[in-house]
Amino acid sequence: MFDKLREAFSSLTKVVSEKKLSEKDIDEALYNFQLTLLESDVAQEVVDSMVGSLKTQMTGLKVERSKDTGSLVREKLRSTMTEIFTKAGTADVFRLIDEKKKKGEPFTILFLGINGTGKTTSVAKFAYLLKQAGYSVVVAAGDTHRAGAIEQLTEHANRISIKVIAQRYGSDPAAVARDGALYAKAHHIDVLLVDTAGRMQTNLNLMEEMGKIVRVVKPDFKIFIGDSLAGNDAISQAQLFNKYTGFDGAILTKTDADTKGGAALSIAYTTNRPILFLGVGQEYKDMKKFEPNSFVDALMA
Ligand SMILES: Nc1nc2c(ncn2[C@@H]2O[C@H](COP(=O)(O)OP(=O)(O)OP(=O)(O)O)[C@@H](O)[C@H]2O)c(=O)[nH]1
Ligand SMILES: [Mg+2]
Known part of the structure; x- marks a missing residue:
């Protein structure tokens, strides 16, 4: 179940964890990520919001080790998704x-x-x-x-x-x-x-x-x-x-x-x-x- 989306998240995290990225590298990684999200049935609006906030966060990053970038990206992905479901509310x-x-x-x-x-x-x-x-x-x-x-x-x-x-x-x-x-x-x-x-x-x-x-x-x-x-x-x-x-x-x-x-x-x-x-x-x-x-x-x- 849901393998494609899971892979999109793990490959982005992997790319950013491997080495310190230049702005060009970040753009490229996010572009590929964006494509995989679209292929995984993530709606354009969700892709835009997810990628937009990741880009802002990643370009402004002043972390020493690329490993930290990886965990920050994971955190951001997690919080973006949680926020979507929280906004949608619940119904018992x-x-x-x-x-x-x-x-x-x-x-x-x-x-x-x-x-x-x-x-x-x-x-x-x-x-x-x-x-x-x-x-x-x-x-x-x-x-x-x-x-x-x-x-x-x-x-x-x-x-x-x-x-x-x-x-x-x-x-x-x-x-x-x-x-x-x-x-x-x-x-x-x-x-x-x-x-x-x-x-x-x-x-x-x-x-x-x-x-x-x-x-x-x-x-x-x-x-x-x-x-x-x-x-x-x-x-x-x-x-x-x-x-x-x-x-x-x-x-x-x-x-x-x-x-x-x-x-x-x-x-x-x-x-x-x-x-x-x-x-x-x-x-x-x-x-x-x-x-x-x-x-x-x-x-x-
Ligand atoms: N694998 C799987 N098949 C499902 C699931 N839910 C429904 N199906 C199958 O999807 C097909 C259509 O299901 P229906 O419940 O008849 O769909 P419907 O919306 O009532 O269809 P209409 O009355 O024609 O509008 C059936 O073969 C179901 O067995 C599911 O969660 N998993
Ligand atoms: Mg029916």
Whole structure:
């Protein structure tokens, strides 16, 4: 996982640790670093900010030994990444669910994202996680658009023994979600998870429709599902969904197959919303809480 980004960091540190660098050497090292960051799906804005502050720091350095330059660069890389995740904040979904539960009301979570990013799988994984933690869960089949979507969600729900609220294909997704909310309230269910149809981020009509679902359903929480393999596309999708729906946090899927690693940083930086979980495989248990510090540690290892 994330080898490319890890290599970018270690090779920059190695170059600057080996000998005392002239300004020209620094420029060259940073240029190469910049290229590798871009190849690792780090968004241009993040690259600019990272490289810009490194350059200022490195040219002004008055350290005796090049080894010290190496550790200063490492420190700077670490603090730049930590700052991005700190700015994006955190969201404790479980605490929010508990607060709503105290009022005797179900907590509604809407899952959003474009086609094939892993929304339905993430709904199932999240339902599984909630069940493991002792919450009661119901799912609503809000993808009334794609052939097979209702059956796919129903299959997952059967496997993890939870109820699905569904209507026919072509029904209004907002109405399905409302049905789900009524069911959850009547049966004292803690959490309602709403699956939705994949939206092409380039299709503004569909984005506006998604905004409408949000206005009608008034979910307590909206999760954007980003595919870490989608590179820069995942970043522009995140920005657009955030603009139209204002999501509360993101799940980054397929990180088990991601050899690059820049998506988490880029999404957190460009949307200022926290990454909540990482999808790390295809089984229900394969969703891990995103821990910024461990993520940064792993990249700096
Ligand atoms: N390796 C891996 N595969 C994943 C992960 N999450 C989802 N997938 C796979 O990605 C594919 C698409 O997942 P879905 O959950 O159907 O995606 P979706 O966003 O609901 O797709 P649409 O309903 O068509 O918009 C499936 O084959 C999933 O098994 C993950 O974290 N790791
Ligand atoms: Mg789906």
